[in-house]
Amino acid sequence: MSTLQKTLHPDEKIKAGKLGKKLVVAGLGIAVLFLGLSIIFTLITGTANSGHASKWSRFLHSYVIGWSYIFSLSVGMLWLIILHFLVRGRWVTAVRRICEAMATAMPIIFIAGLGFIIPLLAGYEDLYYWAHPHAKTDHHLAFKLGWLSSEFFAARFVIYGIGFTALAAYFAKKSRQQDETGDPKISETLRIASGPAMILFAVLT
Structure with missing residues (x-):
């Protein structure tokens, strides 16, 4: 069989x-x-005399580090799910549901990411060096300011959020569908989808 x-x-x-x-x-x-x-x-x-430009600087830098850590766990689980189907592996089966649960937290994680995206769009300059007005005169960034602008940074953030959320939702939905119907052919469907999904994952990361 x-x-x-x-x-x-x-x-x-x-x-x-x-x-x-x-x-x-x-x-x-x-x-x-x-x-x-x-x-x-x-x-x-918080004080402005503790080596930071403002009392919110330390908070936002810590926030970004914490957010990046949680995001890395979630996106890592998503990668593991896609790889599992791509190579027809069996070694992830035991923890697959845990991986799916962590990957489907993407919407919450990206909503939490607005905590540093909104201040950036509002003109907060201390979070990233390229957000400072004097960065425009830095010849090292002369050809990067278009990519590093606050608006385009936020736009990429939204695109990444939609892309990762869609990938996680698709694999989780099919997984739940297999639980409900018991149809083993869904595994083959996910295996076929894992190829394009891995390419999209690579583009997003």
Whole structure:
């Protein structure tokens, strides 16, 4: 019997249900709590004389680093899912649902990314060197300012967000569809889709 003719194991159809929703709400609550505490501490202790141009500079730099770390985990899980189908691997099956859960957090992650995109569009100059007005006179950046402009930076951010979210949503949707129908042919569909998906992933990254 070929791999595509095998039926799904009953354990693969177990869903988190209400527990999953509670975990999502709890996670978001914890994130909002610590974000609020960070803002409060910035307002209380932040000074413009601590080696930063403004008291928000340290907060935003830390925010970008934290956001990049979480994003790297999510995008890494998405890459693992695509690679899993591309090479017909079996070694990811045990953690595939975890990877899908982390990858489908893309919309929340990119919404959180607006926390540094909006200040950048509003004219905040201390987050990136190229955002400073004097960067226009830097001959090293003379041919890069079009790419590094705040507006185009934000536009790319939106494009990346849509692209990664679409990839994660497609593979997760097909995976749930396979759970509900038990159709093993969906694995072959995802394998075929994984080739173009990996190319798109490479372009986005």
